[in-house]
Amino acid sequence: MDKIRIIGGNMLNGTIPVSGAKNATLPLMCATLLTEETLTLENVPDLADIKTLIRLLGSLGTHVEIDGDATAKADIGRVIHFTSADINNPIAHYDLVKQMRASVLVLGPMLARLGHAKVSLPGGCAIGARPVDLHIDGLTAMGANITIEDGYIVASAPEGLKGCKFHFPKVSVGATENLMMAASLAKGETVLTNVAREPEIVDLGQCLMAMGAKIEGLGTDKLTIQGVEKLHGAHHRVVCDRIEAGTYAIAVAMTGGEVLLKGANMCLFKATAEKLKEAGVTLKQEENGLRVSRDPKVPLKPFDAMTEPFPGFATDLQAQMMTLLCIAEGAGMITETIFENRFMHVPELMRLGANITIHNSSALVRGVKQLKGAPVMATDLRASVSLVLAGLVANGETTVDRIYHLDRGYERIEEKLRACGANIERIHG
Numbered sequence: 001m002d003k004i005r006i007i008g009g010n011m012l013n014g015t016i017p018v019s020g021a022k023n024a025t026l027p028l029m030c031a032t033l034l035t036e037e038t039l040t041l042e043n044v045p046d047l048a049d050i051k052t053l054i055r056l057l058g059s060l061g062t063h064v065e066i067d068g069d070a071t072a073k074a075d076i077g078r079v080i081h082f083t084s085a086d087i088n089n090p091i092a093h094y095d096l097v098k099q100m101r102a103s104v105l106v107l108g109p110m111l112a113r114l115g116h117a118k119v120s121l122p123g124g125c126a127i128g129a130r131p132v133d134l135h136i137d138g139l140t141a142m143g144a145n146i147t148i149e150d151g152y153i154v155a156s157a158p159e160g161l162k163g164c165k166f167h168f169p170k171v172s173v174g175a176t177e178n179l180m181m182a183a184s185l186a187k188g189e190t191v192l193t194n195v196a197r198e199p200e201i202v203d204l205g206q207c208l209m210a211m212g213a214k215i216e217g218l219g220t221d222k223l224t225i226q227g228v229e230k231l232h233g234a235h236h237r238v239v240c241d242r243i244e245a246g247t248y249a250i251a252v253a254m255t256g257g258e259v260l261l262k263g264a265n266m267c268l269f270k271a272t273a274e275k276l277k278e279a280g281v282t283l284k285q286e287e288n289g290l291r292v293s294r295d296p297k298v299p300l301k302p303f304d305a306m307t308e309p310f311p312g313f314a315t316d317l318q319a320q321m322m323t324l325l326c327i328a329e330g331a332g333m334i335t336e337t338i339f340e341n342r343f344m345h346v347p348e349l350m351r352l353g354a355n356i357t358i359h360n361s362s363a364l365v366r367g368v369k370q371l372k373g374a375p376v377m378a379t380d381l382r383a384s385v386s387l388v389l390a391g392l393v394a395n396g397e398t399t400v401d402r403i404y405h406l407d408r409g410y411e412r413i414e415e416k417l418r419a420c421g422a423n424i425e426r427i428h429g
């Protein structure tokens with residue numbers, strides 16, 4: 001198994017290109033199932049999760065072609081053509097679904113297009129129970145018959161899905177995406193309220209509209225979708241990864257220095273940017289990206305932050321922001337409200353000398369003068385990157401084990417950080 005070794009203490013200076021968003025690409029790839037024509041996605045990141053979904057779509061019958069010529073001409077990211085002319089196997093098997101929960105996003109599109117689908121339940125997850133009841137309830141409200149059989153969601157709608165009014169009792173990114181896709185091909189009007197407003201939802205909505213869907217209210221908590229009979233192919237560029245951009249902004253905040261995050265848009269992670277400013281970091285939106293700088297001689301100021309659905313502070317940046325607090329001058333509090341078990345990075349950060357006390361869903365972080373390098377272990381995607389950030393400022397050597405978690409969501413992380421002066425390398429295991 002690969003590891004990452006970091007010798008802490010170097011400032012970051014230079015340019016980091018921000019990749020296309022993993023969390024936007026995954027639902028966009030599932031949208032290919034809604035049409036027999038080709039959907040071309042540009043700016044697709046090269047990540048383990050994308051490969052997993054390519055395998056899953058391939059198993060359903062989607063033809064996937066990475067466009068070498070167009071990719072070579074692209075600034076960053078890949079250009080991939082997806083054609084789901086013939087979905088010959090509407091069954092998403094456990095072996096692939098268990099590797100990545102977002103696989104459940106094939107359910108809505110397959111059901112809407114084919115009238116039936118069988119998708120494995122994703123099972124447990126390190127950061128919380130993560131049920132899929134809202135996906136099922138929403139599709140049931142659209143007229144689907146859904147049963148759970150032998151660990152699979154078995155869904156059918158022989159007469160097609162029907163428009164409906166559905167209020168989400170809880171904001172869910174994935175369930176909003178599944179229902180948006182399904183409603184695009186349902187008969188009549190669907191009104192979804194209390195929907196997620198994440199930029200990835202807006203990106204999916206824009207792609208669906210380019211495919212011929214009729215959607216109103218993108219970026220608000222109410223979506224009105226007029227179903228159409230058919231969707232067609234389209235060409236869509238994936239939005240930049242706000243979580244990757246936010247992660248590197250936090251890295252610069254911690255090490256000090258000045259980095260241009262090429263392609264990053266501060267509006268997509270405003271709540272985090274505000275907290276970074278509170279800590280004493282300078283962020284300046286420029287035409288081609290976001291410039292982040294901090295004078296390492298001035299200590300970071302602590303802050304309190306609570307995770308919330310967008311536009312609030314993102315749970316996917318919680319572990320990274322907590323790591324920053326570990327070296328701030330004073331104490332700050334982080335409260336996690338989205339997932340019930342998202343503090344697994346805490347014991348590992350404490351191995352590096354962090355002072356953190358957990359009270360239920362809140363973590364009180366008392367800043368220390370210096371973290372010290374040690375071997376640590378990644379437990380999930382964002383927790384692993386928080387350990388890399390800690391390693392960048394820790395005294396001496398930090399090795400992060402089990403970095404396959406990191407490879408699910410950060411493209412060439414060691415290369416990007418090394419290009420800005422970090423002493424970081426991948427050790428192939």
Ligand code: UD1
Nearest residue numbers: 023102130131132133134135171172173174175316338339
């Ligand atoms: C997406 C993101 C993930 C991010 C999360 C919250 C992708 C591929 N993943 O995950 O990185 O951390 O949003 O911003 O985009 N819930 C239910 N029932 C459901 C669905 C969700 O109770 O049917 C709960 C979840 O357990 C969680 C909360 O709702 O507590 C939010 O989850 P959700 O927004 O659905 O997260 P994902 O779409 O899985």
